Amino acid sequence: xxxxxxxxxxxxxxxxxxxxxxxxxxxxxxxxxxxxxxxxxxxxxxxxxxxxxxxxxxxxxxxxxxxxxxxxxxxxxxxxxxxxxxxxxxxxxxxxxxxxxxxxxxxxxxxxxxxxxxxxxxxxxxxxxxxxxxxxxxxxxxxxxxxxxxxxxxxxxxxxxxxxxxxxxxxxxxxxxxxxxxxxxxxxxxxxxxxxxxxxxxxxxxxxxxxxxxxxxxxxxxxxxxxxxxxxxxxxxxxxxxxxxxxxxxxxxxxxxxxxxxxxxxxxxxxxxxxxxxxxxxxxxxxxxxxxxxxxxxxxxxxxxxxxxxxxxxxxxxxxxxxxxxxxxxxxxxxxxxxxxxxxxxxxxxxxxxxxxxxxxxxxxxxxxxxxxxxxxxxxxxxxxxxxxxxxxxxxxxxxxxxxxxxxxxxxxxxxxxxxxxxxxxxxxxxxxxxxxxxxxxxxxxxxxxxxxxxxxxxxxxxxx
Amino acid sequence: xxxxxxxxxxxxxxxxxxxxxxxxxxxxxxxxxxxxxxxxxxxxxxxxxxxxxxxxxxxxxxxxxxxxxxxxxxxxxxxxxxxxxxxxxxxxxxxxxxxxxxxxxxxxxxxxxxxxxxxxxxxxxxxxxxxxxxxxxxxxxxxxxxxxxxxxxxxxxxxxxxxxxxxxxxxxxxxxxxxxxxxxxxxxxxxxxxxxxxxxxxxxxxxxxxxxxxxxxxxxxxxxxxxxxxxxxxxxxxxxxxxxxxxxxxxxxxxxxxxxxxxxxxxxxxxxxxxxxxxxxxxxxxxxxxxxxxxxxxxxxxxxxxxxxxxxxxxxxxxxxxxxxxxxxxxxxxxxxxxxxxxxxxxxxxxxxxxxxxxxxxxxxxxxxxxxxxxxxxxxxxxxxxxxxxxxxxxxxxxxxxxxxxxxxxxxxxxxxxxxxxxxxxxxxxxxxxxxxxxxxxxxxxxxxxxxxxxxxxxxxxxxx
Numbered sequence: 001x002x003x004x005x006x007x008x009x010x011x012x013x014x015x016x017x018x019x020x021x022x023x024x025x026x027x028x029x030x031x032x033x034x035x036x037x038x039x040x041x042x043x044x045x046x047x048x049x050x051x052x053x054x055x056x057x058x059x060x061x062x063x064x065x066x067x068x069x070x071x072x073x074x075x076x077x078x079x080x081x082x083x084x085x086x087x088x089x090x091x092x093x094x095x096x097x098x099x100x101x102x103x104x105x106x107x108x109x110x111x112x113x114x115x116x117x118x119x120x121x122x123x124x125x126x127x128x129x130x131x132x133x134x135x136x137x138x139x140x141x142x143x144x145x146x147x148x149x150x151x152x153x154x155x156x157x158x159x160x161x162x163x164x165x166x167x168x169x170x171x172x173x174x175x176x177x178x179x180x181x182x183x184x185x186x187x188x189x190x191x192x193x194x195x196x197x198x199x200x201x202x203x204x205x206x207x208x209x210x211x212x213x214x215x216x217x218x219x220x221x222x223x224x225x226x227x228x229x230x231x232x233x234x235x236x237x238x239x240x241x242x243x244x245x246x247x248x249x250x251x252x253x254x255x256x257x258x259x260x261x262x263x264x265x266x267x268x269x270x271x272x273x274x275x276x277x278x279x280x281x282x283x284x285x286x287x288x289x290x291x292x293x294x295x296x297x298x299x300x301x302x303x304x305x306x307x308x309x310x311x312x313x314x315x316x317x318x319x320x321x322x323x324x325x326x327x328x329x330x331x332x333x334x335x336x337x338x339x340x341x342x343x344x345x346x347x348x349x350x351x352x353x354x355x356x357x358x359x360x361x362x363x364x365x366x367x368x369x370x371x372x373x374x375x376x377x378x379x380x381x382x383x384x385x386x387x388x389x390x391x392x393x394x395x396x397x398x399x400x401x402x403x404x405x406x407x408x409x410x411x412x413x414x415x416x417x418x419x420x421x422x423x424x425x426x427x428x429x430x431x432x433x434x435x436x437x438x439x440x441x442x443x444x445x446x447x448x449x450x451x452x453x454x455x456x457x458x459x460x461x462x463x464x465x
Numbered sequence: 466x467x468x469x470x471x472x473x474x475x476x477x478x479x480x481x482x483x484x485x486x487x488x489x490x491x492x493x494x495x496x497x498x499x500x501x502x503x504x505x506x507x508x509x510x511x512x513x514x515x516x517x518x519x520x521x522x523x524x525x526x527x528x529x530x531x532x533x534x535x536x537x538x539x540x541x542x543x544x545x546x547x548x549x550x551x552x553x554x555x556x557x558x559x560x561x562x563x564x565x566x567x568x569x570x571x572x573x574x575x576x577x578x579x580x581x582x583x584x585x586x587x588x589x590x591x592x593x594x595x596x597x598x599x600x601x602x603x604x605x606x607x608x609x610x611x612x613x614x615x616x617x618x619x620x621x622x623x624x625x626x627x628x629x630x631x632x633x634x635x636x637x638x639x640x641x642x643x644x645x646x647x648x649x650x651x652x653x654x655x656x657x658x659x660x661x662x663x664x665x666x667x668x669x670x671x672x673x674x675x676x677x678x679x680x681x682x683x684x685x686x687x688x689x690x691x692x693x694x695x696x697x698x699x700x701x702x703x704x705x706x707x708x709x710x711x712x713x714x715x716x717x718x719x720x721x722x723x724x725x726x727x728x729x730x731x732x733x734x735x736x737x738x739x740x741x742x743x744x745x746x747x748x749x750x751x752x753x754x755x756x757x758x759x760x761x762x763x764x765x766x767x768x769x770x771x772x773x774x775x776x777x778x779x780x781x782x783x784x785x786x787x788x789x790x791x792x793x794x795x796x797x798x799x800x801x802x803x804x805x806x807x808x809x810x811x812x813x814x815x816x817x818x819x820x821x822x823x824x825x826x827x828x829x830x831x832x833x834x835x836x837x838x839x840x841x842x843x844x845x846x847x848x849x850x851x852x853x854x855x856x857x858x859x860x861x862x863x864x865x866x867x868x869x870x871x872x873x874x875x876x877x878x879x880x881x882x883x884x885x886x887x888x889x890x891x892x893x894x895x896x897x898x899x900x901x902x903x904x905x906x907x908x909x910x911x912x913x914x915x916x917x918x919x920x921x922x923x924x925x926x927x928x929x930x
Contacts, residue, residue, distance in 0.1 A: 008683060037681065038681060039682075039683070041700055041701050041702075166666060169666055170666060173663060173666065173667050179663045179666070180645050180662070180704075197662060197663070197666065198638060198644045198645070198662070201631065201634055201635060201638065201644070201662065201666070202634070202635045202638050216502065216503060218473060218504070230725075233725060234725045234726065234729065235506055236504070236506050237506075237722035237725075238722075239645075239704060239721070239722075256722075256725075257702035257703075257704075257721075259725070260695075260698060260699045260702075260721075260724070260725070260728065261699065263725065263728050263729070263732075264699065264728070264732075264823055267728075267729075267732035267735075267736075268819050268823065270732075270736070271732075271735070271739065271815060272816065274736065274740070274815075275739070275811050275812060275814075275815035275905065276808055276811070276812050277812050277815060277816060286820065286825035286826070287816050287817070287820040287825055287826050287834075288825070288826060288830060288833060288834075292837060292840045292841050292844060293844075295837070295841045296841050296845050296848075299809070299812045299841070299845060300845060300848065302808065303805060303808060303809060303849060304849070304852065306805065306808060307801070307805070307849060307852055307853065307856075310801035310804060311856065311860065313801065313804075314797040314798060314800065314801060314861070315797075317796055317797035317799070317800065318794070318797045318861075321793045321794065321796065322793075324793060325790045325793045328786045328787075328789060328790045329783070329786065331782055331789060331796055331799075332779040332780075332782035332783045332786065334782070334796075334799065334800070335775060335779065335799070335913050335917065336772070336775035336778065336779060338800060339771060339775060339778075339803075339807075339909070339910055339913060340768060340771065340772070342804075342807075342909070343741055343767065343768060343771060343906045343909075344764070344768060346740050346741070346905075347740060347741050347742050347764045347767075349740075350736060350739075350740035350742060351737065351742060351752050351760075352752070354733050354736050354737065355751065355752040358729055358733065360751035360752055360753070361751070361752050361753060365753060368753060369752075372753075372757060372760070375757045376757050376760045376761050379757060379758075379761045380761050380764060380765060380768065383761075383765065384768060384769070384772060387772055388772065391776065396779070396783075440740065440811075440905070441808045444804070444807070444808075444909075445804055452800065
């Protein structure tokens with residue numbers, strides 16, 4: 001889309017050039033002033049580029065020149081390598097300030113990524129009671145609601161007036177992750193209602209909180225899987241959701257900005273699994289940050305399983321070898337039939353797996369899906385068979401009976417591929433497993449076996465082999 | 466996660482049973498009261514179930530019994546089939562109310578989905594100036610920022626005091642899509658700054674807006690692609706972004722709740738494309754709502770392209786036929802070598818395509834990626850070759866020279882598969898095309914050809930064929 005007249009990316013690039021120039025001429029303050037035209041996210045991006053283009057020392061110098069309140073935000077946005085270097089390169093007093101001012105959930109995220117010695121250095125500066133809280137948070141499993149939440153929410157008393165609540169928000173609001181939803185707890189710390197800031201702002205000052213709080217709110221259990229949590233955000237369109245323990249005591253809140261990352265992570269996991277890559281570490285490391293060993297480990301399981309599957313495919317071919325060598329031209333159509341079977345199956349599997357993930361289809365739709373895929377298979381099978389009949393007869397100059405064998409096999413292979421591809425994910429889902437784990441490699445290797453069996457069966461029928 | 470003591474889903478199911486019972490006994494008001502325990506999203510879900518389990522007439526009765534303000538929200542959440550039935554089943558006066566009260570962007574979404582005659586019926590009830598606005602919005606391309614935005618934002622004057630601004634928000638806030646970010650325009654309707662509601666709430670009443678507004682805000686052009694827009698939401702973590710035209714005039718805002726849907730749509734599109742399904746209609750219809758023809762049309766292009774590719778694969782096999790029939794046992798390893806080449810290539814392609822989509826890798830990383838994939842390929846190739854050497858010699862009882870041929874081919878096929886799979890997406894990206902479009906089917910059919918060529922070459926080297 002070229003309609004974007006001025007683009008932030010272009011502005012950023014121009015500023016980067018200026019900053020690099022300033023730094024080379026040791027005009028540090030001018031470089032800093034250029035940085036300060038931007039928000040914390042963009043400043044972090046620029047500093048990252050500085051580290052890459054020049055050296056980390058330059059980044060540390062610039063970082064120390066930033067106003068303190070901005071430096072905290074920028075620190076949270078930097079990649080963990082740079083964070084480590086900065087923690088090692090600045091004074092204890094500076095670390096102290098950053099640690100105290102950081103948002104709680106950013107702190108948790110950062111502590112999860114940093115090496116142990118740096119974590120110790122940071123925890124040292126943390127007050128004792130907060131340290132205990134941090135340790136609790138670090139203990140929640142990596143993919144549950146507890147690992148996404150922050151304890152920095154605003155809680156109101158049900159007997160307060162709106163005026164008092166607004167005063168309270170003015171006082172403590174700066175430290176909260178969000179002030180847009182406030183939570184009402186009873187004396188036992190149980191969650192009893194929520195009030196949005198917009199309701200407070202448009203309501204009369206004398207009204208009591210209990211009269212305007214909503215009780216039909218949606219909540220999450222602290223051990224709920226993050227995928228379910230992000231489903232709820234999508235379903236209800238909220239900006240934040242409260243997280244409660246088994247006694248319905250409010251333990252934290254999750255804000256929508258963290259959910260955007262979860263959705264991307266979950267989509268990546270599904271895409272990788274569907275194509276036979278299993279991330280055993282379940283890490284959020286990028287492609288380039290994973291070692292060769294890690295990459296090989298993630299990809300080997302499926303390849304090895306397929307090796308075993310192909311022993312059976314090999315056996316099917318072997319049992320037919322003697323007869324194949326009589327009509328050797330049949331061999332040249334094997335790749336096409338296997339490939340088409342695999343692709344046609346994985347097309348269907350992809351649509352069903354994704355449909356299950358986005359709640360568009362459900363295991364109870366099995367008959368509707370079966371009937372649909374059979375018709376799609378027949379339609380596609382007929383078109384591909386017609387194409388192939390012409391090819392085998394005209395282009396390859398084979399006997400019509402050979403063409404008939406290939407085309408009959410093609411039709412059956414496509415139909416069975418569509419049926420297998422659509423039914424297997426539904427069965428896996430029914431067993432309460434992740435359908436994405438029955439990856440496309442599995443579908444296509446099963447299709448290979450089926451394709452060859454059908455092909456040889458057709459050869460027996462039509463060619464009397 | 467079974468730790469969730471009480472789950473909304475379970476509550477909803479219990480309520481559904483109660484409602485169905487009430488309806489069968491014609492106790493409509495009790496059914497309605499049961500519904501009213503929930504928020505609009507859940508009520509819509511329950512009504513959908515009622516339509517499915519009983520009939521649409523029941524849903525219409527219940528819908529008409531809902532308090533008016535709730536019925537508007539519920540209407541926006543219903544599937545479009547049910548919306549059509551409801552529009553046809555209620556009075557003009559009721560339609561009128563719903564149309565007037567609905568959020569602007571919900572109205573646009575609904576009008577895009579409904580059949581023309583129902584759209585006319587709804588537009589009839591809309592005031593003339595709003596009708597013009599609706600038509601403008603309906604005209605933005607389906608996947609650009611303009612199609613996601615709403616004109617219901619709050620704009621403040623730069624010379625207002627905070628107190629006046631809060632008064633203004635109290636007055637007009639109810640109709641705005643979000644009051645959490647307010648926008649400041651100059652006299653020419655150009656956007657000059659933003660102020661968040663939280664800043665207003667914690668700032669002294671006498672302060673002027675121009676002194677607290679932020680000017681380092683991020684904005685989107687109205688024609689920006691929705692994928693880029695959602696990248697920005699993820700990058701900056703904002704709840705809403707302003708949309709401007711080429712003269713930087715504010716035309717609307719986009720809120721984060723709509724971005725969650727965009728992210729899901731974009732992930733679905735990528736997943737489908739990667740597996741050879743191209744959605745030509747670019748519709749947000751679900752699997753079950755698409756016709757057999759539409760499904761076949763979306764899947765045929767890749768299958769036909771592959772048909773053509775397999776003509777060449779067939780030619781490679783054909784040219785080797787004579788020699789193959791001498792050592793026919795080589796045929797039985799063809800499926801395994803082709804399959805492994807395809808899978809190993811699509812694993813690499815998947816990681817790179819996803820890495821490009823999430824900005825984890827970039828075309829400038831080409832050498833790093835190449836070097837990594839070569840090493841991964843060697844590692845995996847050696848492991849798979851060792852496995853196969855044992856299999857061919859021990860399990861199949863073949864000569865060691867046959868095993869050597871198969872294993873040498875395997876090693877080369879894996880390495881080349883990894884290199885092809887990782888490099889092709891980078892090249893496609895460099896050409897400014899969507900790497901997901903060079904789907905796994907393409908990678909695996911090219912790998913098939915390469916695999917067979919390597920296999921036959923190894924056979925010539927080791928077996929002198």
